[in-house]
Amino acid sequence: MTPYPDLHLYINGEFRKAASDLPVLNPATEEEIGRLPHAEKSDLDDALDAAEQGFKTWRKVAPIERANVLYRAAALMRERQEEIATAITAEHGKPLSQARLEVIRGCEFFEWDAGEATRTYGRIIPSAPGARYSVHHQPIGTVAAFSPWNFPMSQPCRKVAGAIASGCSIILKAAEETPAGALHIARALHDAGLPPGVLNLVFGTPAEISDHLIRQDSVRLVAFTGSTAVGKHLTTLAAQHMTPVLMELGGHAPVIVCEDTDVEAAAISGAERKMRNAGQVCTSPTRFFVHESIFDAYAETFVRRAGATIVGNGVDPDVEMGPLANDRRIGALTDLVDDAREKGAEIRTGGSRLGDTGYFFEPTVLANVPDNARVMQEEPFGPLAIINPVASLDEAIEKANSVPYGLAAYGFTNRADYVDRMVESIEAGNVSINTLEASLPETPFGGVKSSGYGREGGTEGLHNYMITKNIMHSLSIV
Ligand code: NAD
Numbered sequence: 001m002t003p004y005p006d007l008h009l010y011i012n013g014e015f016r017k018a019a020s021d022l023p024v025l026n027p028a029t030e031e032e033i034g035r036l037p038h039a040e041k042s043d044l045d046d047a048l049d050a051a052e053q054g055f056k057t058w059r060k061v062a063p064i065e066r067a068n069v070l071y072r073a074a075a076l077m078r079e080r081q082e083e084i085a086t087a088i089t090a091e092h093g094k095p096l097s098q099a100r101l102e103v104i105r106g107c108e109f110f111e112w113d114a115g116e117a118t119r120t121y122g123r124i125i126p127s128a129p130g131a132r133y134s135v136h137h138q139p140i141g142t143v144a145a146f147s148p149w150n151f152p153m154s155q156p157c158r159k160v161a162g163a164i165a166s167g168c169s170i171i172l173k174a175a176e177e178t179p180a181g182a183l184h185i186a187r188a189l190h191d192a193g194l195p196p197g198v199l200n201l202v203f204g205t206p207a208e209i210s211d212h213l214i215r216q217d218s219v220r221l222v223a224f225t226g227s228t229a230v231g232k233h234l235t236t237l238a239a240q241h242m243t244p245v246l247m248e249l250g251g252h253a254p255v256i257v258c259e260d261t262d263v264e265a266a267a268i269s270g271a272e273r274k275m276r277n278a279g280q281v282c283t284s285p286t287r288f289f290v291h292e293s294i295f296d297a298y299a300e301t302f303v304r305r306a307g308a309t310i311v312g313n314g315v316d317p318d319v320e321m322g323p324l325a326n327d328r329r330i331g332a333l334t335d336l337v338d339d340a341r342e343k344g345a346e347i348r349t350g351g352s353r354l355g356d357t358g359y360f361f362e363p364t365v366l367a368n369v370p371d372n373a374r375v376m377q378e379e380p381f382g383p384l385a386i387i388n389p390v391a392s393l394d395e396a397i398e399k400a401n402s403v404p405y406g407l408a409a410y411g412f413t414n415r416a417d418y419v420d421r422m423v424e425s426i427e428a429g430n431v432s433i434n435t436l437e438a439s440l441p442e443t444p445f446g447g448v449k450s451s452g453y454g455r456e457g458g459t460e461g462l463h464n465y466m467i468t469k470n471i472m473h474s475l476s477i478v
Pocket residue numbers: 146147148149150175176206207208210211225226227228229230233234248249250251281282328379380381
């Protein structure tokens with residue numbers, strides 16, 4: 001097995017250590033696998049200076065050349081897939097097969113945004129004779145980006161690709177629990193010839209770093225993926241400086257299962273998808289609203305498949321679900337299950353920590369959960385599904401919309417009128433029918449309500465990283 005990488009900050013084109021470091025743990029074994037350098041204020045100031053210079057250089061580079069750097073870096077990451085995936089499994093715990101797919105997804109984000117960089121067209125506005133009006137899209141400047149621990153590679157790839165493709169520079173603070181994915185991104189871009197200062201990578205104390213970076217004039221966009229609470233805090237900080245934000249926050253995805261669907265296939269798909277990444281996905285299907293006529297059959301199949309999930313260390317090729325990424329999630333899930341039980345929910349399978357070494361949690365299915373249980377409103381962010389019966393599509397849509405979140409939502413039906421009602425009425429940035437896939441590099445991803453705003457991916461994605469400039473050019477002085 002490839003060893004876990006030696007961890008560094010990456011500032012102004014150089015990999016460096018810091019004055020202090022902290023352990024990185026393997027969540028399956030709780031063993032230390034690396035030491036993470038913690039950036040101090042002087043490191044952050046170096047990163048800010050580097051990013052300011054990096055932006056001056058990079059904004060003048062032709063879009064096709066920017067794209068070529070991203071394509072080269074993606075090719076390197078594809079070559080290094082096994083090494084990167086092994087590191088991700090060690091620091092995050094997910095099965096190696098899922099880590100491999102994540103590396104490829106990260107590469108696809110690079111490749112999509114590289115292509116889009118060459119198509120950030122402006123437009124010509126019809127004007128009077130002797131005048132030319134046009135609209136240009138230009139890179140916004142230095143981006144301060146914060147990526148979470150649930151997808152150590154693909155999450156930072158999204159933000160880095162968007163910024164670099166658009167001609168911005170970026171200071172990325174990746175998750176302290178899972179630094180290797182971001183380090184590998186920096187290595188690939190470094191080896192692909194990215195000029196110094198365009199990408200800077202730091203780790204440390206999240207609140208100190210965000211507080212220092214966001215107050216700087218040179219930082220022109222704050223891009224964050226993580227919890228709604230932290231997103232609101234960073235948005236408040238950014239508002240003091242009128243700095244725009246791109247916020248990809250929590251979700252509590254509903255799944256509406258209509259009476260006409262293939263019950264067996266829908267239940268198995270739901271159970272398997274729920275347990276992917278141990279449920280630590282902002283689009284994870286969580287609140288299953290199933291028509292009462294098929295509820296028993298659906299719940300029975302779902303519980304059987306969920307309960308059969310093979311849980312263990314992600315390096316074992318048979319394992320389907322690894323541990324939770326950190327010990328905080330064990331306490332959070334246990335509290336939600338206990339509360340639901342007290343309020344009258346049925347625990348159909350799971351509900352507890354597994355073993356006492358490693359942050360393993362049982363695949364958990366709750367049924368007939370009352371509306372006043374906390375888990376009906378709070379995102380569990382773990383391997384926990386709620387299955388409740390509904391009498392009609394109207395009731396399901398009303399329940400789907402009854403949380404503060406609006407990121408992903410899913411429906412299972414073959415009826416065109418049902419699809420139409422769901423698409424029209426569900427409050428979410430992403431609605432998927434007969435699939436639990438919510439986002440691809442070529443589709444715009446983001447939320448409404450407390451799930452945030454702005455979109456990543458698709459043709460819309462790069463607009464966050466650009467300003468729109470209106471040009472009025474009179475051919476003579478008027
Ligand atoms: P948390 O709220 O403490 O942290 C969430 C993320 O924000 C982490 O990556 C953390 O490093 C970062 N963070 C925290 N405070 C910050 C600050 N002041 N400035 C900058 N970054 C900061 O929660 P947690 O225990 O790490 O994660 C659990 C919750 O986070 C989940 O309930 C889920 O809602 C959310 N989460 C969402 C996503 C997502 O993809 N949207 C990913 C990871 C976590």
